[in-house]
Amino acid sequence: MRPLLAVDDLAVEFPTDDGVVRAVDGVSLRVGRGEILGVVGESGSGKSVTAMSVLGLVRPPGRVTRGSVRFDGEELLTLPARRLRRIRGGRIAMIFQDPMTALNPVVPVGVQIAEAVRLHQPRLGRAAVRARVLELLASVGVADPARRYGRHPHEYSGGMLQRAMIAMAVANRPDLLIADEPTTALDVTVQAQVLGLLDTARRETGAAAVLITHDLGVVAELADRVAVMYAGRVVEHGDVHQVFTTPRHPYTRGLLAGRPAPATAPGDLTPIQGSPPDLLAPPPGCAFEPRCALGAGRTVCRTSRPERVAAAGGHVSACHLREEPV
């Protein structure tokens, strides 16, 4: 069946005074209808830039230099801005890490959600729009929505604001939700509530989701499939259970080994040594080679880019020394 979202060989560059940053360099992803794809990887691996490209939100001088982003079969990268705007906030909605960046600080939260509703349902009357906003706010657990309707973003707590953002995102029953670190800025106790709510809202609307996170536990719990990013590329992609139980890429193995397990003492963690490469001058071979337990120093890893290879069940990995499942 045709995937809802198909990203192929996407590349995004940012020209800077020091040279060109190759932030995303050949990313391919698939998201099926109603499915949750978790996207993980260290800071700077290109997760946010990939998400922004899907919605045409990469700001100049950053630019998409190659690739394709098809949503429900339609190419988004060449879509006129006006049509893309109609898809954004409609069939595709985004939730950012910091709601304050997405909201207007001088407009009451309820009014902003009402604007989102009206944008895609212009024939709805004033009272019906307001009723819909109150219903949305109540559905995400915002207490006393009638009173909160007129409050400004700074009068909301971080958790409440992220709830309101979820309400706004699902207002038009999107087919795809893109959530970029939606709970990172929140207290740990609120994080779980907001994630649970996001999942409920998603299930109620039947939306698929791309969930960008640092938290492998969240991916294990919520996602159906996972894409592991490293230095602007997807190094492993597949069913969550399969990838987490039988990782094929040494980077994924390293991430999983470095993951704090409840029963693990801090000293038992084995974080991956070293740091990601400079994206101004990425290495010619495998970007993970200098840090790789298996490939460091090997000629093939230093000199040639590993191709993506698919194994059984659509489990894709890009490694010259790909490990067979154990």
Ligand SMILES: Nc1ncnc2c1ncn2[C@@H]1O[C@H](COP(=O)(O)OP(=O)(O)OP(=O)(O)O)[C@@H](O)[C@H]1O
């Ligand atoms: N406007 C920009 N100008 C120059 N470089 C940029 C710009 N935006 C992003 N980058 C670079 O692109 C790379 C990928 O960034 P991105 O924000 O996608 O990473 P990420 O995986 O989402 O990280 P994090 O987990 O910290 O959010 C980084 O090296 C970043 O410095």
